[in-house]
Amino acid sequence: MSLILLIEQVLNGLQLGVMLFLMAAGLTLVFGVMGLINLAHGSLYMIGAFAAAAVAGATGSFLLALVAALAAAAAAGAIVELVVIRRLYDRDHLDQVLATFALILIFSEGTRYIFGSFPLYLSIPDYLSGPVSLPGGIQYPLYRLTLIGIGLAVAVGLFLLISRTRLGVQIRAGEADREMVAALGVDISKLYTIVFALGAALAGLAGALVGTIQSVQVGMGEPVLILAFVVIVIGGIGSIKGALIGALLVGLTDTLGGVLLPELFKLFMDASSASSTGSALASMLIYLLMAAVLFWKPKGLFGGAA
Amino acid sequence: MKTRLLCAAATALALTTPAFADGHADPVRVGMITTLSGGGAGLGIDVRDGFMLAIEQSGAENVEVIIEDDQRRPDLAVQLSDRMIQAEDVDVMTGIIWSNLAMAVVPSAVNQGVFYLSPNAGPSQLAGRGCHENYFNVAWQNDNLHEAAGAHANAAGYSNTFILAPNYPAGQDALTGFKRLYEGELAGELFTELGATDYAAEIAQIRASGADSVFFFLPGGMGISFLKQYADSGVDLPVVGPAFSFDQGILQAVGDAALGVVNTSQWNKDIENETNAAFVESFEEAYGRLPSLYASQGFDTANLLLSALEVADPADADAFREALRAADFSSTRGDFSFNTNHHPVQDIYVREVIQEGDVFTNRIIGTALSDHGDVYAAECEM
Numbered sequence: 216m217s218l219i220l221l222i223e224q225v226l227n228g229l230q231l232g233v234m235l236f237l238m239a240a241g242l243t244l245v246f247g248v249m250g251l252i253n254l255a256h257g258s259l260y261m262i263g264a265f266a267a268a269a270v271a272g273a274t275g276s277f278l279l280a281l282v283a284a285l286a287a288a289a290a291a292g293a294i295v296e297l298v299v300i301r302r303l304y305d306r307d308h309l310d311q312v313l314a315t316f317a318l319i320l321i322f323s324e325g326t327r328y329i330f331g332s333f334p335l336y337l338s339i340p341d342y343l344s345g346p347v348s349l350p351g352g353i354q355y356p357l358y359r360l361t362l363i364g365i366g367l368a369v370a371v372g373l374f375l376l377i378s379r380t381r382l383g384v385q386i387r388a389g390e391a392d393r394e395m396v397a398a399l400g401v402d403i404s405k406l407y408t409i410v411f412a413l414g415a416a417l418a419g420l421a422g423a424l425v426g427t428i429q430s431v432q433v434g435m436g437e438p439v440l441i442l443a444f445v446v447i448v449i450g451g452i453g454s455i456k457g458a459l460i461g462a463l464l465v466g467l468t469d470t471l472g473g474v475l476l477p478e479l480f481k482l483f484m485d486a487s488s489a490s491s492t493g494s495a496l497a498s499m500l501i502y503l504l505m506a507a508v509l510f511w512k513p514k515g516l517f518g519g520a521a
Numbered sequence: 522m523k524t525r526l527l528c529a530a531a532t533a534l535a536l537t538t539p540a541f542a543d544g545h546a547d548p549v550r551v552g553m554i555t556t557l558s559g560g561g562a563g564l565g566i567d568v569r570d571g572f573m574l575a576i577e578q579s580g581a582e583n584v585e586v587i588i589e590d591d592q593r594r595p596d597l598a599v600q601l602s603d604r605m606i607q608a609e610d611v612d613v614m615t616g617i618i619w620s621n622l623a624m625a626v627v628p629s630a631v632n633q634g635v636f637y638l639s640p641n642a643g644p645s646q647l648a649g650r651g652c653h654e655n656y657f658n659v660a661w662q663n664d665n666l667h668e669a670a671g672a673h674a675n676a677a678g679y680s681n682t683f684i685l686a687p688n689y690p691a692g693q694d695a696l697t698g699f700k701r702l703y704e705g706e707l708a709g710e711l712f713t714e715l716g717a718t719d720y721a722a723e724i725a726q727i728r729a730s731g732a733d734s735v736f737f738f739l740p741g742g743m744g745i746s747f748l749k750q751y752a753d754s755g756v757d758l759p760v761v762g763p764a765f766s767f768d769q770g771i772l773q774a775v776g777d778a779a780l781g782v783v784n785t786s787q788w789n790k791d792i793e794n795e796t797n798a799a800f801v802e803s804f805e806e807a808y809g810r811l812p813s814l815y816a817s818q819g820f821d822t823a824n825l826l827l828s829a830l831e832v833a834d835p836a837d838a839d840a841f842r843e844a845l846r847a848a849d850f851s852s853t854r855g856d857f858s859f860n861t862n863h864h865p866v867q868d869i870y871v872r873e874v875i876q877e878g879d880v881f882t883n884r885i886i887g888t889a890l891s892d893h894g895d896v897y898a899a900e901c902e903m
Contacts (some may be wrong), residue, residue, distance in 0.1 A: 226720035324558070333560040334745055339753055345673035346755030354728070355742065356824045359721065362532045429718040430745035431775055434559060438716060456902045474722050477711070486710055487696075494688050 224474050225467065229361045232466025233366025237421035238439055239458040240373060241414025247453025248389045249302060252308050252447050254315040256418055256443065257436025258322035263288040263419025264426030264435060265326055277340035281423055288419020290414040292437040296411040301404070319437070328431050334432040337423075363426055369417065370459050373428055377455055386410060388519040390453055392394050442469075449508045451518030458514055465501050472500040525586035534834040548583045549835060551824035551826070552635075554598055554626065555616035557590035561741060562772040564618045564815050565590075569642045570808055571819030572615070578803065579827050587611065591767045593618075595625040602626045606633050611637060612835035615822055618815075620644040620691050636835060636845070640822040641815060645694060648864050649897035655838075657845055657863045659822040661693060661787055662895035666763035667698030668689045668891035669785035669869035670736055673761055676889070677783075680705035683758075685723060687739065688712035695738035695763070701896070703829060708732030713739070734758055740765040745774050752778035760785070764883075767874055771811035772881040779874045779881060787869050788817040788854050789885050797853040810881060817853045824850040860894040862901035869893055 226362055242256050266287035295318065303311045320337035338344075339358045346354040377383040388396045397403045422436065429435070446465050450457025477493030484492065508516060524632065526720055531813040556565035569588060587609055591598040598617065605611045614630055615638045618622045623642035631653040639658040647653070648662045672747050674682055679835055684699055684707060686692035692712065694732075700707075708730040727735055735758050739747050744766025751760065764786035772779055790801045790811065800820055812820075828850035833840035848859050860866050869890045872883035 217729060220725055223725045227719075227725065230721065231719060327558070327562070330641055332558075332566055333770045334563075334742060336774045336776050338749065338778070339775050344753055346753075354755050356721075356750075356755070358753060365819050425718075428746065430742035430749075432742050432774075433562075434743075435718070435742070435870060438718070470722050473714070474726065486707075490710050491688055491693070491712045498642075498714045 218337030219351060219463035220474075222351065223353055223355060224470055226353075226355055226363070228467035228470035229463065230363050230366075230466070231470055233363055233370070234421050234425050235439070235442055235446050235466055236366055236370060236459050236462035237417045238443040239367075239450070239462050240408070240455055241417045242379070242440075242443050243447040243450065243453055243455065243458045244386070244410055245414050246447065249300075249304055249407055251303060252311045252315065253300070253414075254312060254440065255295065255318035255322065257440035258319050259288045259292055259415040259418040260422035260436040260439055261322065261326060261433070262291050263422030264337065264431045265335065266419070267423035267426060268335040268431045269330075269377075271337055272335070277343075277427075279502020280337070281420065284419045284423030285416045288422070289416035291419075293408055293412040295415075296408050300411065301407070304407075321374055323433050330433075332433070334430045337427050337431050339427055351397075358428060365424065369420070373455055382409070437465060442501070446503050449505050449515055451512075451515030454515070454517040457515055464504065468500050468504050469497075473499040476500075495512075523665070524591045535741050547834075547836075548585045549613065549830060550609060550611040551584060552609065552611035552614045553586055553616035554591050554601050554604070554605070554614065554622075555588070556593045556618050557588075559593050561593050561618060564641065564741075564813075565616070567768075567770060567813045568616060568618065568819035568822075571804065571812060571816035571821075572640065572823040573819075574800075574807055574816075575820045575823030575827065579823075581827055581830070584718070584827070584830070588616075591617070591622060593622070595622050597690050598622045599629075601850065602630055606630060606635055611635060613826060615640055616652045617642050619795050623647065627656060628653070630732045635839065636838075638643070638822050638826060638845075640818045640870070643864065645895075645897050648862050648895055649900035650902075652862045652897075652901035652903055654863075654903045656841060657825070657859065658865065659825055660818045660865070661859055661867075661869075662897065663694050664698030664701070664895060665787070665869060665890075665893060666765070666785045667695045667738060668702050669871070669893070670761050670763055671699040671701060671703035673783065673785060673871050673887075673889045674699075674734060674736065675702070675704050676887075677734070677759070677761075679734040679759070679761075681708045681731065681733045681782050682706075683708040683711075683727050683730050683734070684736045685709075685711040685713055685739075686737065687715040687717070687743065689715045690737060691740075699736050699738075703736075713743075717743060720747045720750050722753075723747075724751055724756060727758070728754070728756050730888045732758060735760045737762050738765070741771065745771055748775045748782070764814050764872065767872070767883060768815065769811045769882065770815075771841075772874065772883075776881065780876060782874045783886070784874070784883070785869055786814055786872050787865070787867050789816045789870060789872050789883050791884055792853065792855060792870075794851070794853075794855045797855075798850040800853045803887035811880065821850070821852050821857070824852070856892075860898045862895070862898040862903075864895055865900065866892055866894045 263284035267280040267284040270283035343358045347357045446461040450461030476497045480489035480493045589601045613636045618641045620642040643658045643662040686695045761783045767784040829844035832844035835841045870885045871887040873886045
């Protein structure tokens with residue numbers, strides 16, 4: 216295995232990681248601030264991708280498509296919060312899981328009803344397509360580099376939002392003690408709607424960005440949702456910093472494990488069975504990572520001390 | 522789309538209600554279990570639409586079709602099949618898309634005396650030792666298109682191919698099928714996670730491997746993701762694959778990235794024969810889209826059934842089986858006959874993805890294998 220290949224795989228892992236972060240950030244905020252398990256987060260990812268594909272198809276503009284993805288997912292998130300989620304804050308987690316699972320089914324069949332059963336077309340705009348040469352002679356797709364950039368920019372933006380703005384103070388306060396925040400005159404229900412819509416918009420952005428290089432189809436959100444849950448468990452529920460570190464860890468483990476394990480097995484097995492055993496084991500790696508982190512830190516890497 | 526779905530639902534409902542039976546003595550009851558919702562719904566919808574088009578065109582009044590959605594769940598498919606056989610008293614079953622569902626349903630159905638005509642799934646288990654006199658496959662044995670891809674790689678002069686497929690039974694069969702006829706070296710062999718959508722790591726390995734070509738079997742959304750990412754990666758090796766990543770339903774989602782890619786198929790819309798021309802035209806008129814290979818398989822399955830019904834009644838199982846085995850219908854594929862294990866003997870073509878106006882589609886550029894059967898027939902005793 217050459218160094219160039221290894222660096223390229225590290226970049227791939229980073230790219231997967233920052234996209235997972237966009238998903239996990241919303242999930243962890245909603246869980247941290249409102250104590251709500253939202254299984255329908257993957258549906259918001261799907262809504263973002265479908266909105267982007269529809270707008271890109273109609274206008275041909277990738278930027279407009281991204282704006283549409285943000286807007287559609289945020290709007291869907293706000294509506295869902297107002298109509299359904301609001302009634303679930305006081306219920307136990309089982310009720311929340313049941314209700315948000317129902318939302319997955321409703322969103323999936325609703326999307327199929329509107330867009331049909333066949334995958335939609337959404338592709339990289341010309342100005343971002345093709346590979347670029349990095350120092351060291353590495354050829355790497357420009358679009359994936361852009362994804363890493365956007366993901367890191369969003370991460371910085373979220374840190375600033377949480378640590379430097381009034382909304383951020385309210386979010387942190389809401390996480391710590393919601394009764395006290397309400398008593399101090401903050402409109403807690405409006406705050407919840409905003410946080411939920413913000414998380415939804417991030418998921419929608421991830422859906423549009425990733426859908427561009429993958430396939431835009433019904434049910435695309437659920438596999439990502441599972442990874443996002445792994446991320447927030449590793450990072451510590453409610454922590455944005457934890458979500459970022461967890462997402463990068465999961466992205467790198469998943470990508471590098473999938474490449475290195477079959478190579479390792481080839482040292483003492485024939486190529487065909489090394490490949491199938493290695494890839495089978497590699498798909499378990501992130502769960503092993505999660506188990507190891509939980510064994511060492513039961514609250515996750517950056518989980519609260521409580 | 523909405524109205525058509527409603528009509529289909531209404532038809533399905535009407536057909537399940539005995540009161541709507543058309544009064545003829547003992548209509549033949551056909552149970553279709555296929556995937557109409559969830560990620561793989563496009564395939565099932567195409568099979569259903571192709572099948573129903575043939576039934577409508579025949580004007581046959583003594584055929585009742587009961588359509589159910591398996592949601593791609595083996596457990597649900599088994600429930601539906603039990604109900605169809607025990608409560609609805611079906612004579613013939615068809616429709617299943619996925620090999621794992623076929624393995625769950627077909628053996629028990631044929632052992633209860635029902636005829637099963639597969640419009641898609643062709644697992645090796647049902648072609649070899651597990652073959653059954655009441656089981657007919659009208660599409661292909663799973664390995665066939667991959668074998669054709671291997672034969673094409675030889676013909677194209679590839680000598681160092683990189684091969685990849687998802688890590689599940691059909692993926693392992695795909696690589697085995699490719700290697701059966703391929704004579705060159707392998708630059709690499711990869712199993713990817715089933716359902717994976719990011720192929721950056723695999724593409725980097727292809728780039729580093731020094732391969733001269735790539736063979737991949739990644740059906741549905743996996744193939745869309747792979748082709749888009751491959752086209753964007755700057756790796757410029759020729760790609761060959763089976764038709765499953767290049768069918769009419771998903772080509773539009775892949776777009777430019779698929780242009781010029783070579784794939785193998787037993788059917789294409791430009792196969793020259795009257796049946797095929799009429800099928801393509803009437804399908805487009807009825808449903809407003811081009812047919813896929815799955816639609817052609819559904820259409821052929823229905824026509825095989827209708828041809829056998831003209832000769833014999835399913836109640837006379839031996840005569841009906843003989844009538845099916847004769848395959849006396851005009852297939853959209855041209856020549857079509859059954860091997861000793863009731864799987865097709867047919868030509869498999871090499872196609873190329875082209876653009877016609879706004880629409881991405883395929884055209885035939887050669888024949889990979891002529892009158893091709895499958896290797897499992899030798900193990901089949903019936």
